[in-house]
Amino acid sequence: MNSASDQLLTIAACVIAASCASSHTAPEAEQALREARGAIVRADGPEAIRILSEVEPHNLSDEHEAFRKCALARLTGTDAQDRALDDARPLEEKLLAHFRTYWREAVRDPAGADAAQSLLVASVFGTLNIEPASDLSLLESAITDRLQSQGAYSLQGRTGRLRELMIWHSQTERMHTVRLPEQEVTTRVLYLDDFSSGGWSSYLGCDTVGTGGWADEDALYVVVPRWSSLEDERFEVSFLAHESQHFADYAAFPGLAGWELEYRAKLVELHLANESRTRLIQRFEANQGDDPEDAHSYANRLVVEAVRTRITQPAGASLVDAEADDVKRAALDALLADTHNRTAQSANQGG
Secondary structure, eight states, rough: OHHHHHHHHHHHHHHOOOOOOOOOOOHHHHHHHHHHHHHTTTTOOOHHHHHHHHHHGGOOOOOHHHHHHHHHHHHHHHOOTTTTOOOSOOOOHHHHHHHHHHHHHHHHHHHHHHHHHHHHHHHHHHHHTTOOOOOOHHHHHHHHHHHTTTEEEEEEEEEEEEEEEEEEEEEEEEEEEEOSSOOOOEEEEEEEEEEEEOOHHHHHHHTTEEEEEEOOOOOOEEEGGGGGGGGHHHIIIIIIIIHHHHHHHHSSSSSOOHHHHHHHHHHHHHHOTTTOOOOOOOHHHOOOOOOSSSSSHHHHHHHHHHHHHHHHOTOOOGGGGGGGHHHHHHHHHHHHHHHHHHHHHHHHHHH
């Protein structure tokens, strides 16, 4: 059963990968790690485990090998964290222990994700000492209230295929005006910081991937630790422009599915990106999927396909190798075509 926060996270979460480029890592191994991170954010544990297990440690820098070992330990369930649940532990720690156990189990065995969720729900109701209910929104409200009473903010719902729990302890507010390809948008932006949980992808990806922020009809929300700078192009394009496009689309095209929102926002990114273009394309190409319920990976595939059909390039070539101006133009053409089709459809329905 989906709650409003389920839908919010599914359609608005902005999943990003941290830069791990190193001269001490072989190019083939670096590509494998990108693909492993893509599998992690798709909650495809078996594929991520396969890729990480096949990478030769001697081809990795110390930093990359540390990530590989950490991710394998969490994905395979051999990580000892949260094994013991002492009743004396703070509530926040208990809740995170329950969720981390669920994340490990659900990703390692995707077919058993529903059973893992049922165990999560039962354990959290027990920890909160409240009567079980079939409506998960009641559980989420209880988590929010309990954590808020202890000075913490939280976000539940669903990101991609898994139930989410993000917890932070400070936030500030600013106003931003962003120029998008089709209009200018002014939004309220909340900067969230001091996290004890960055969510399931951050945990399983050992903080090399994670939710960088999201948007709703009222504001944009920045996960500050996910960004190396709040002033560079990457932040301006992949957060402010991306999420502002969501904000604009909520008003212009109510009811868009998550993948539709992501498709449009990712085209905006590709059109605006300059020095961050290569990294952006690598992220899109490494995480492509066929399931519309996994909004980001599905939208990545559609974006890559839409741009490729509008440029001349050898079969199988990466968009990284295409001319930058061609990619920018193709992304804008695809966005404008999508807007035209949606506007025409709305007019026909209205008539």
